[in-house]
Amino acid sequence: MIVKARTIPLKLLILAAIIRRLPLSHQKYQAILGEFKRREAGYQGEVSLDYYLRSLPQEKYLILHDLNLPDGGYNCQIDTFLLTPEFGIIIDVKNMAGKLIFDTENEQFIQINNDKEKGYPDPIAQAERHKAFIRKWLAANGFPPIPIDYMVVISNPYTTYVVSGPNARNVKPRVCKGDAFLRKIQFFENLYSTSLLNPKELRKICRLLVKMNTPPTKFLLEKFGIKQSDLLTGVLDPCCNYLPLIRKKQKWYCPRCDKYFVDAHIAALMDYFLLFDMKITNRQFREFCHLDSIHTAKRLLMLSGKVNYSGIKKGRVYFPKVFPW
Incomplete structure (x- = not known):
């Protein structure tokens, strides 16, 4: 089995x-x-x-x-x-x-x-x-x-x-x-x-x-002598790999190929869990995805369908329901 x-x-x-x-x-x-x-x-x-x-x-x-x-x-x-x-x-x-x-x-x-x-x-x-x-x-x-x-x-x-x-x-x-x-x-x-x-x-x-x-x-x-500070942050374009995408019109915009994406942040969230930590706060998500709004970050995390959470207000942390998804 x-x-x-x-x-x-x-x-x-x-x-x-x-x-x-x-x-x-x-x-x-x-x-x-x-x-x-x-x-x-x-x-x-x-x-x-x-x-x-x-x-x-x-x-x-x-x-x-x-x-x-x-x-x-x-x-x-x-x-x-x-x-x-x-x-x-x-x-x-x-x-x-x-x-x-x-x-x-x-x-x-x-x-x-x-x-x-x-x-x-x-x-x-x-x-x-x-x-x-x-x-x-x-x-x-x-x-x-x-x-x-x-x-x-x-x-x-x-x-x-x-x-x-x-x-x-x-x-x-x-x-x-x-x-x-x-x-x-x-x-x-x-x-x-x-x-x-x-x-x-x-x-x-x-x-x-x-x-x-x-x-x-x-x-x-x-093993390879790489620091986490060496890694680039931001949301990645799934087509042309441009980094970072811009939050615009409630979507992710790529200035290189002039395209909009709805859920590109989900792949970025996976990268965070793989490379940084198996839990993330609203602030860490905003910093990693280059977001300004606390409310936008919360909405994207909650609607991703990929995370559960524990704690309230500033003490809330999000972690994957299943990993890898």
């Missing part, structure tokens, strides 16, 4: 928002664009895995996609997490071309494509960190110590891979191509056959993990 459905990953949405609001002249613009394209390809690989996930017994497997779990100064990002009464599996999908080398001796992950060699963060080391985090989190929340394991799934059918080094024997069963995914699942079912979680515990684990899911904005901004 799908507990947290697959949507466009939060990291991808955040990167897209940064690209929209980072000046083209910024020294990190091209690096952000490259990261976005790499993660966009990765997302397509994750989507291709859904074909095989559909074949898992729905009464047994609970599926959670794109988890971003804060762990102090670290973000535990999991493409897909499978949970059963017997075990949990962290799935990392790689949609990469050429030849991939998992070097367990030096803890390196290398891609060779078109005679060019490039290194990437080691997915095995990352999976081990995520395993440790989930185990610690389960213990801290009073759950039984169920086995947590991982899989690295290579979604590109034309890619080859090799696992080398002293830990290759342990890693090889946990790396596979997409079409071998279901056979690998059988490996874990044979390895972990003792039921340890009851239905109530399974539901509670899933509920808490979904509740913990948090946009990893600060981790991405820190």
